[in-house]
Amino acid sequence: MQEFVGKAAFVTGGASGIGLALCRALAEAGGKVMLADIEEAALDAAVASLEGSGPEIQGVVCDVADPASVEAAAEATFSAFGKVHFLCNNAGVGARGGVDHIALNNWRWVIDVNLIGVVNGVRTFLPHMRAHGEGGHIVNTASIAGMINRFHGFHPYAATKFAVVGMSEGLAVELKPFGIGVSILCPGVVRTNILESARNRSERYGPTTPPDPANPLYTRLAELVRTGMEPAEVARRVLEAIRKDELYVFTHPETREAVEQRFQSILAAFGRAAAPTV
Ligand SMILES: NC(=O)c1ccc[n+]([C@@H]2O[C@H](COP(=O)([O-])OP(=O)(O)OC[C@H]3O[C@@H](n4cnc5c(N)ncnc54)[C@H](O)[C@@H]3O)[C@@H](O)[C@H]2O)c1
Numbered sequence: 382m383q384e385f386v387g388k389a390a391f392v393t394g395g396a397s398g399i400g401l402a403l404c405r406a407l408a409e410a411g412g413k414v415m416l417a418d419i420e421e422a423a424l425d426a427a428v429a430s431l432e433g434s435g436p437e438i439q440g441v442v443c444d445v446a447d448p449a450s451v452e453a454a455a456e457a458t459f460s461a462f463g464k465v466h467f468l469c470n471n472a473g474v475g476a477r478g479g480v481d482h483i484a485l486n487n488w489r490w491v492i493d494v495n496l497i498g499v500v501n502g503v504r505t506f507l508p509h510m511r512a513h514g515e516g517g518h519i520v521n522t523a524s525i526a527g528m529i530n531r532f533h534g535f536h537p538y539a540a541t542k543f544a545v546v547g548m549s550e551g552l553a554v555e556l557k558p559f560g561i562g563v564s565i566l567c568p569g570v571v572r573t574n575i576l577e578s579a580r581n582r583s584e585r586y587g588p589t590t591p592p593d594p595a596n597p598l599y600t601r602l603a604e605l606v607r608t609g610m611e612p613a614e615v616a617r618r619v620l621e622a623i624r625k626d627e628l629y630v631f632t633h634p635e636t637r638e639a640v641e642q643r644f645q646s647i648l649a650a651f652g653r654a655a656a657p658t659v
Pocket of ligand 1: 578
């Protein structure tokens with residue numbers, strides 16, 4: 382879609398990081414924007430921070446893991462803006478740990494937010510986007526961890542991001558006839574609040590152990606995030622991808638080599654299938 386003026390966007394995880402930057406970019410491009418987030422105080426602050434940057438900016442509290450909550454947020458958005466053309470399924474959380482130490486409840490939490498959250502967004506908004514017939518665009522935030530998982534202890538996170546990539550590739554094919562584009566956002570490290578994800582971990586997932594700031598892996602990760610790419614730069618790429626209807630959105634060229642290596646090893650495995658050794 383080329384034009385944002387007169388159109389409306391629904392952005393999950395809009396209160397912080399990449400989501401907030403996306404909201405700002407969409408608003409500055411002339412779109413009406415609904416920020417949807419589970420963290421009410423941060424949401425209010427985010428909406429206030431965007432005041433004046435676009436024609437209409439509103440916020441709605443929403444837990445993407447809960448279909449009823451997403452439906453209620455969608456209804457609020459339709460009431461406010463009428464039609465929605467841009468759906469950014471961006472809310473996401475990370476929980477890490479060695480494979481033997483990841484609690485089942487952490488798997489559930491990460492899967493519920495990062496994968497079922499995207500499913501809930503698509504299931505709720507797609508019938509509306511198809512019905513209004515004006516076309517639109519869905520941006521699903523995956524990660525470079527949806528292309529490669531070489532990172533110690535990110536298995537639930539990577540599993541959900543690989544799933545988002547797979548789901549989005551299929552959606553792109555299915556939605557093309559309706560004039561609805563799909564982009565899969567796969568950033569490397571971005572300077573956001575992702576390492577404090579547990580701030581929004583619902584009590585229904587039981588107790589969790591907070592990250593240990595003395596753990597060298599955590600310290601290294603915290604430094605990477607602190608010096609990571611600015612969210613505004615990621616948002617700039619996303620708007621370009623929407624305009625050009627690009628499926629894959631990469632932001633960190635330095636991650637290319639690792640993806641290439643993975644594909645090479647997959648191709649080599651096909652080579653062995655074609656010429657099996659006896
Ligand atoms: N920061 C990075 O390095 C990086 C890299 C690749 C991908 N990503 C992805 O980018 C997306 C945004 O994360 P971020 O880095 O901006 O982190 P962030 O913590 O700054 O923002 C995430 C937002 O999602 C919200 N959220 C969390 N659980 C929610 C729920 N159940 N319902 C609704 N909102 C919820 C949070 O309140 C927060 O506002 C995530 O999907 C993340 O996996 C981040």
